[in-house]
Each structure stands twice: as structure tokens, then as C-alpha cells.
Amino acid sequence: MHIFHSIADLRSYLRLQRQQGKSVGFVPTMGALHEGHLSLLEASKVQNDVTICSIFVNPIQFNNPDDLARYPRTLDADCAMLAPAGCDAVFAPSAEEMYGKATASDGFEPSDAVALPLLKFDFGDLERVMEGQFRPGHFNGVGIVVSKLFNIVQPDRTYFGQKDLQQLAVIRRMMIDLGFQIALHPCPTLREADGLAMSSRNRNLTPKERALAPHIFKGLMLAKRGLISGKTTTEVKLEVAAHFNEQPAFRLEYFEIVDAHSLQTTELRLPEAQTALCIAAHLGKVRLIDNVVF
């Protein structure tokens, strides 16, 4: 398995693959890999001759500096997982390689090592809700870095997990609006045996918090059963609020019942539309998200 830290080295490798007529699959990640990521890699390996996995903790998608500082960085362990799983090449750039070094003419303080992009993305209604509402600027950072990675890798296909449902919707929309000639493959959320959605942030939970964490998925299942049995969205929201009041270790940030396509709040389940139940909750110092679509 190749490990590239520079854009130029990765591009040289990719040029060679292209000259041999090979198709390229791309799995963008922030590292701290788990089985969920490996399922994306496996999906790519089935469909492509070559699979590239990027590992980059993107500073500009973190609205909270503590969250950025705490985000796990485990490149060696990640590579030790990817190589036996058949990943062909890892792209692990520094922030400076991705964004360049700031110069005085950028108007930044000398303490800023990295030149921030001037261009800002706004996804309109798609980012006025849920993650976009509670993490201002998050989807701008996601959109910029994913565009940049797409332009560097120029893959045939790319793989994203449904666990970050709003990210998936934002990326899908961006790919349409900017005409990316790449096929987007969403992959289902992988869960631990007790229902907890796999996430890089789970490793920041204390053992006690880890034992409580499946409460989130239980809340989603409670809500799904309620809606299927004919309860109103208001009734279901009250039930979910009560479910979290039972466990004071959690601070519920949002629970939303939305159209799975537009991510806008929905009062009724239309027969032809998919409904998504989306949740974000703080457990100790860790912010967890999850969703189910049905």
C-alpha cells in the first residue's frame, strides 16, 4: 500500500493508473478508522481497479476548536487497518499541503500557519437545519475540502456513509450543482452489537458513557415505532424528549423528523417520501449523531 503526503506524488501515481486504463474509487475519511470505514473501502474494491483512501482531519469544518483538538489522530493504526483490507493508496496530507501556508498579504496574523480559503459555500435550506444549524460553517468546510479532494483524485466513484446523512445530502447537492463527473455511492451505517452507530468519536467515551451510549439508537427506534403505529410527530417528539430525560448523562441537542431528501421538517409521512429521524446528543464531552431512514 502506498502512502502519499503530497498532492504531486499522489497525482503522479494516479496518472500512471489512468494510463493503464484503471478505474479509481475514492473513500474520503478523517481517520480514526473503524469497521464502518472498512465497509466503504470494500464497496469501492468491488467496483474499481484502484481504491484511494484519504485521511485528513479538516480544520475548516470544525466550528469548535476543542472538538478539533480532541479529534483522534491515529495514522499508523489506520494504515495498519487499510493495508490488509486491500486499500491501494492512502493520501494523508498536512493542513499546509491542502491549504497552503499563509502569507502576510493574506491579512492573517503570523500565528496562523495555514492560508484559509477565501471562497465560502452556502447550501441554503439544506444547511439551515440540524448539523448546519448547530455547527455554523461546518458544511462550508466539508464542501470546500471534498471539492478539493475530488479535484485532486478525480475518481470515477466515491463512497460516503449514511451515518452522516446531512453531509451526504450536502455532497450530493454539491456534486449536481458543480457538475462533478463522479458517481456517489452511499453506504449503510454500521452498528455495534448493542445498536450504537460506529463513529470515530466513540473512542473518546469513558467506559461508563460507552455503556450508556446505545440510548441514542433506542430513542430512534422508539420514534420509528411510534410513527409507524400512527402517532403524530408532536407526540413522538415528546416521547423522545422523555426518553432522554430518563438519562441525565445526555444533553439532547436536536431530534428532527425530516424528509430524507430535502432534510426539511415534515409533519406527515407521505407514502412516496422517505422519512429520516435524525438526532444529535452530548454525552460527557462527546457529541454523537445518528439517524434512521425508513
Add this chain to the structure above:
Amino acid sequence: MHIFHSIADLRSYLRLQRQQGKSVGFVPTMGALHEGHLSLLEASKVQNDVTICSIFVNPIQFNNPDDLARYPRTLDADCAMLAPAGCDAVFAPSAEEMYGKATASDGFEPSDAVALPLLKFDFGDLERVMEGQFRPGHFNGVGIVVSKLFNIVQPDRTYFGQKDLQQLAVIRRMMIDLGFQIALHPCPTLREADGLAMSSRNRNLTPKERALAPHIFKGLMLAKRGLISGKTTTEVKLEVAAHFNEQPAFRLEYFEIVDAHSLQTTELRLPEAQTALCIAAHLGKVRLIDNVVF
């Protein structure tokens, strides 16, 4: 010369060129071609095996519906210029091909034939001045369509005229911020014998207006001489205002003395920085822009 109206047909052609190891140059235009455009084509032909020219009057970069309606559309004449000049392929999509057809779920009125992008670009300070200030939304439209064309064509090199200096600065910044792996080649403004900058909009001038139009370039030369002779920016701005007061057929929209890199107003000519003098003026129903950099 090939003429493609669909993205799929253009992509098939490009795939074939790529398989033969050919390099691709790209000249994006809105048609109504003149010698200025041909100079971009010539620059591309020198550096690339294949040159693609796009002709697309991009509705989302027009803030003024009258301006969009009046913009000349002359595809047959454009192709008749491009073929003998050695253009390999023209890409002339419809608005629907570029943006897709609106559906009810987009929330548009049925009268809107085209699905507008949801994603919006904001270039910050770079678009708070001059064209960006007087044409709100203009550079969002430019950024979206150029991104889309870049992703469709995936050229090695692209060619833009310096006549649209702020557009060039915006595109340059976008290419850095989004990591486009394309070399940007700016090309100098071509002028008529009397100094008028070549522009598709010139053909909308009446003969009387056409005779007056070089007044714009004369104003830029007046300003350049003033600055070189040591006059202050305030003195030079007053001179340019007086120059346009002499010709009541013009309505001066802006005249700015800016840093050619940041496009921000500058009071002093720094020895290491390039200065750009930028102007926009209405002459009858036609809005003309021009600039000099020194």
C-alpha cells in the same frame, strides 16, 4: 470541428482524446465571439493537442434580466469563426443541459424551466467591490458555471481574458481554494484601433455610441499618466470624473484604483505591487467595462 450540445457526447469525445494521451486546452466563452476570443483559442492551440471552446450564455451570472435578454446569441457565426481558426470542438449546451429541468419538489414555479443550483459561492472581499458590488450575485453565477465546465471538460489548461480582470481574480482564487488541477493562463485585452476594448457588448452600440466609446480607454490612459506623474489617487479620480462629465452620453458607474492582486482600493502605488485601474460605464443601453494594469 465537432459541435456538442450534450455533456455525454462531449465526455465521450474527451475520453477518446485522453486515451490517445492528448492534452486538452479549454476556452470558456458566452459566444458573440470577436478577435479577443480568437486570441485565447490561439494561445490554447500553441500549448495543447486539442482545444475545446464552450459557448454558453449563463443565465445565473446575469443580475439584470434585460441584460440577459439583450446578450447577443450568434452560434452559427461563432462556429464559422472557430472552425477556420482551428478549434477542435465546440460545447454549446442549453441551460437545461447545464442545470437540469426544475421539478415541483425544487419548490419553483412551473414557469421556471431550469433548476437553479442551491449552492451559493461567496468570494468575500474579492467580490465586495466593482463588478461584484454593482452586479449582486454575478460572481456566484460565474464561479458555479466555471466549476461545472471545468468538471465536465477536465482540461489541462484554461484561458481567460484580462479584460474581465475581477473575473480572472475570482477564478484564480476559486481554482486555489477548490484545488482544480488546471493551469490558468490569463491573456491580454485586445483593442480596436481607436483603443476600445473588444467586447461582445460592443455590437449593441449604435454607430453614434460606437464613435464615442473610446472615451473609456482615454479616461484610463489619463488616469495612468496622472498616477505616473505623481498625482494622488484623489486628484486622479477627480480628473476621471471630469473627463466623463465632458461626455454626457456616459454614466460612469465606478472608477477604481486597486491592487491588481487583491482588487482592494489602494491609496499609494507600492513599488512591488501592480496597480489596476478599473472602470464601468453605461453608454446608452450598453454597460461597458475596461481596465489597465501597470
